[in-house]
Structures are given as C-alpha cells and as structure tokens.
Amino acid sequence: MRITCPICGTRDRREFYYQGAAEALHRPDPEAGEDAWDAYLHLRDNPAGRTQDLWYHEAGCGCWLVVDRDTVTHEIYGATLVEARHAD
DSSP, X not given: OXXXXXXXXXXXXXXXXXXXXXXXXXXXXXXXXXXXXXXXXXXXXXXXXXXXXXXXXXXXXXXXXXXEEETTTOOEEEEXXXXXXXXX
C-alpha cells in the first residue's frame, strides 16, 4: 500500500504509523462523564469498506494525516494534513 503525503509525495506505508480512526480527533468534553470517556478510549469499530484513518508520517516529515481508504481493497482515495482540516 502506498500513501501520498501532501508534503513528501507518494511513499510506502511502512514510513507511516497507523493511529486509528480519524474520529479520534473528536474528543469528548473534559466534563462529559465516565461513560463518554470510556467509550472514546476503549470502544473501536472495525469497519469493512471506506474509512478515514489517522496516520503519522514517522519516517518522513512528521506530519499527521487523515487518509481516506478502503479497508477491504486497500485503495487510497487521498490524504490531507490534520492541521489543514482544523484550520477553518
């Protein structure tokens, strides 16, 4: 699988560290309560199909990316910098 980093270009996935679903960027409010934090920290989906995942370009520029990919076919549809998604 090859991921196109917006800064470094197309690279082998071994340069990247997979962190999990990009939904992890949406943390509960600090006062959300024990159940909300338990679900955030411990419950994970295992979807088959198109997902948005958080990847760290560990052996490259050091940026965090949201990678839009298919977990069944491993097709990569695109990658964006996390900071660009939160600049708005």
